[in-house]
Amino acid sequence: MSNDGDRRDEADRTRAPEKVVVEEPEPDYPSYKVEPGDRVTLSAIDPDETEHYKKKKDVAKELEKQRRRIQHLQERLYAENERSLLIVLQAMDTGGKDGTIKHVFSGVNPQGCRVSSFKAPSTEEANHDFLWRYHKSAPARGRIGIFNRSHYEDVLVVRVKKLVPEDIWRQRYDQINAFERNLSLGGITIVKFFLHISKDEQKRRFQRRLDNPDKRWKFSSADIKERANWDAYQQAFEDALSNCSTAHAPWNVVPANKKWYRNLVVARTIAGTLEVMDPQYPPAEEGLEKVMIPD
Ligand code: AMP
Ligand code: MG
Numbered sequence: 001m002s003n004d005g006d007r008r009d010e011a012d013r014t015r016a017p018e019k020v021v022v023e024e025p026e027p028d029y030p031s032y033k034v035e036p037g038d039r040v041t042l043s044a045i046d047p048d049e050t051e052h053y054k055k056k057k058d059v060a061k062e063l064e065k066q067r068r069r070i071q072h073l074q075e076r077l078y079a080e081n082e083r084s085l086l087i088v089l090q091a092m093d094t095g096g097k098d099g100t101i102k103h104v105f106s107g108v109n110p111q112g113c114r115v116s117s118f119k120a121p122s123t124e125e126a127n128h129d130f131l132w133r134y135h136k137s138a139p140a141r142g143r144i145g146i147f148n149r150s151h152y153e154d155v156l157v158v159r160v161k162k163l164v165p166e167d168i169w170r171q172r173y174d175q176i177n178a179f180e181r182n183l184s185l186g187g188i189t190i191v192k193f194f195l196h197i198s199k200d201e202q203k204r205r206f207q208r209r210l211d212n213p214d215k216r217w218k219f220s221s222a223d224i225k226e227r228a229n230w231d232a233y234q235q236a237f238e239d240a241l242s243n244c245s246t247a248h249a250p251w252n253v254v255p256a257n258k259k260w261y262r263n264l265v266v267a268r269t270i271a272g273t274l275e276v277m278d279p280q281y282p283p284a285e286e287g288l289e290k291v292m293i294p295d
Contacts, residue, residue, distance in 0.1 A: 027272065032252045032265060034245035040238050040253065047198045049255035056260040063103075063260070066267035071107050073274035077142055078112040080279040083187040084139035087270065088147045090156070090240075091195035092233060093223050094205035096256050097148050100195065103263045104270065105146070114139065117148040130154045130172070131179050138183055150192075151176055155240050160232045173243040180249040190249035191273050193266055194241060195256035199230055 030051065034040055053059050077085065089097045101115060116137040125133045131151055139145030155176070159169045180190055197205075206223060209215040226233075245251040252269055256262040 027268070029268060032254055032269075034241050034251040034253060036246050036250075038242065038245065040241040040245075040251075042196060042234050042238055042253070045196055045253055045255070047196045047201065047255050047257040050258050050261040053261060053264075059260050059264045063264050063267055066264065066271045067104065067107055069271035070104070070267065070274065071109070073271065073277075073279065074108055074112055074144060076279040076281060077144070077274065077277070078109070079142075079281045081142040081282070083189065083277060083279065084141055085144045085270075085274065085277070086139055086147065086183065086188050086190045087144065088150045088152070088190065088192040089195065090150060090152050090193070090237070091256065092197060092202060092230070092237075093226055094202050094209075095195040095197050096259055096262055097195065099259055100193075100263060100266050101146060101148060103259075104267045108144070112142065113144045113146070115146045115148055118150060118153060131175065135179070135183075138188060141187065151179065152240050152244075156233065156236045159236045160229050173239070176244050177246060177249075180244070180246065184248040189273060189277055191269060192245075192249060192251045193269070194237060194251060194253050195262055196253050197256045199227075201257045202227065202230075 077083070089100060091097050105113065114137075118133070121133065134147070134151040137145065137147070155169050155172050158164055159166075184190060206219065206227070209219040241251045241253065252265075254262050254265045
């Protein structure tokens with residue numbers, strides 16, 4: 001009887017992951033999650049926040065612990081081969097998307113993880129509906145997918161640079177919510193991060209790119225033009241964060257002026273999400289205890 005019940009739960013879980021309500025353990029650190037329906041005002045969120053930590057070395061141990069949690073849980077996710085995790089990273093230029101991927105996922109088994117970076121669409125991509133290229137990159141069962149930029153560009157750069165008319169990008173918030181819900185019904189857990197830096201910090205980071213010959217490749221004079229649109233981008237981000245934070249695909253606004261604190265917050269949130277997913281090793285074949293390996 002109880003076995004039947006268990007099996008029914010399993011089936012439910014694969015069909016409708018967001019229906020599995022797991023009591024989240026109360027963490028002893030702040031949550032930066034945008035609650036569904038909340039209106040986000042970025043100027044009210046301090047990008048310099050670091051809790052009680054003062055320097056990089058104050059978080060080194062905890063970051064390492066969170067990385068190990070992610071590694072261990074990824075192994076279970078891969079072995080289970082039922083569901084997957086999609087991580088969406090968005091930020092202003094220099095916000096730290098690349099650095100976050102490098103520091104949070106170092107040590108994760110590359111076999112179970114894929115980073116997809118999205119640039120201006122190719123001719124082929126532009127000839128399809130805007131979600132086409134993102135859907136193709138959604139993670140397969142057992143995998144972690146990382147979107148370095150994402151479908152949100154189509155309500156960010158596209159809106160700010162007026163690449164399509166307003167009535168087109170306005171309807172995309174609904175399209176994005178429907179798309180993400182669809183992915184979640186297919187077994188993909190989604191977690192989204194906006195890495196929040198200040199305009200001053202962006203200036204410092206651009207300057208560092210110019211000053212360091214090994215970093216100049218990252219700089220483009222087009223970046224200066226984009227920086228002039230800072231306020232329009234902040235507004236576009238506020239709308240994206242406010243319209244598209246849902247129970248099955250929440251946004252997190254991460255204070256990101258301090259790179260080490262940003263890495264810690266992202267690592268914690270991903271580890272926590274994987275823990276709630278609670279992937280399980282599949283049952284071993286029966287009778288393995290009697291197997292003898294022949295010489
Ligand atoms: P980077 O990440 O510095 O290599 O730059 C990638 C560029 O591609 C950025 O300037 C983005 O704004 C741009 N980009 C990404 N997605 C889109 C999109 N859907 N439409 C237009 N431009 C995009
Ligand atoms: Mg760039």
